[in-house]
Amino acid sequence: MSQLSFAEASxxxxxxxxxxxxxxxxxxxxxxxxxxxxxGEPMHVWVLTRPGRDQRTGYDLNQMAREIEALLP
Structure with a gap:
């Protein structure tokens, strides 16, 4: 079975x-x-908020993907 192309995907x-x-x-x-x-939780992108500290901010990976998909033609 061939892999589904991005253009053919839902x-x-x-x-x-x-x-x-x-x-x-x-x-x-x-x-x-x-x-x-x-x-079991959704994947997030974790970014250091301040260099030298262990404080990170998480961004929902699925939300980012949905925003990108909406911007594509």
């Missing part, structure tokens, strides 16, 4: 494809990582 499938791609490209080490808050 909106939900496109969001899932974007979410998977974001998970790979946004995992940048200690400054920015992709992980869930707890086991």
């Amino acid at each position: 909106q939900l499938q496109r969001v899932q494809m974007i979410e998977e791609a974001l998970e790979k490209v946004l995992d940048r080490g200690p400054e920015m990582s992709v992980e869930s808050f707890r086991s």
Whole structure:
């Protein structure tokens, strides 16, 4: 079975494809990582809020993927 292309995918499938791609490209080490808050929770992009401190802000990966999908033609 061949893999579904982005152009042929449904909106939900496109969001899932974007979410998977974001998970790979946004995992940048200690400054920015992709992980869930707890086991079974949605994936988030965690970004250091202040250098030198262990304070991070989480951004919902699925929400980001839906925003990107809405911007694409």
